[in-house]
Amino acid sequence: MLRQWPGLKAVGVDPLPEAIAQAAANVRAAGLEHRIELRTGLGQDIADTDAFDLVFVPSAFIPEPDVRAIVKRSHAALRPRGWLLLAMVNPGPDALGDALARFRTTMWGGTVFEKGAAQDLVDQSGYADSRLLPGPTGAPVAFVAGRKRG
Incomplete structure (x- = not known):
């Protein structure tokens, strides 16, 4: 969705730090770190x-x-x-x-x-x-x- 709508920002939430770490690597690889915030939590x-x-x-x-x-x-x-x-x-x-x-x-x-x-x-x-x-x-x-x- 972020690729389709350049003004869109996202917040991802997951209770597992490992999942957030993997997501962060994926976000960096996609070059979207300035548009996606990741949070460990519920x-x-x-x-x-x-x-x-x-x-x-x-x-x-x-x-x-x-x-x-x-x-x-x-x-x-x-x-x-x-x-x-x-x-x-x-x-x-x-x-x-x-x-x-x-x-x-x-x-x-x-x-x-x-x-x-x-x-x-x-x-x-x-x-x-x-x-x-x-x-x-x-x-x-x-x-x-x-x-x-x-």
Whole structure:
């Protein structure tokens, strides 16, 4: 995205120092260190207020209590009319695909949302205009988007 929009800046957050170190090496190699800030920490501990236009939460890698806390905290971190994009594993098209998607997410330590639960979380956390964005047929990920009122 930063290559497509030259004015865009990003903040990456991860609790693992090793992941941040690898990300920093990748950012340097891409020549984007002046546009990407990396922080070691937890998404739910972000102290920024009215600072971001978009928050992306990859729930497949984050335990459910933390996803819930991040979605709620992100509301304050977003600027008015900013967007939350909650990525989640898209269940497979059949029972086997669904079971494999759930298994992978569980192995990654992430959250598996039951039908409608992710959008309910976004709605209950104060976001407006929430909607399910299923992605292309067979895509391994789906999204729920919600906008901060403003």
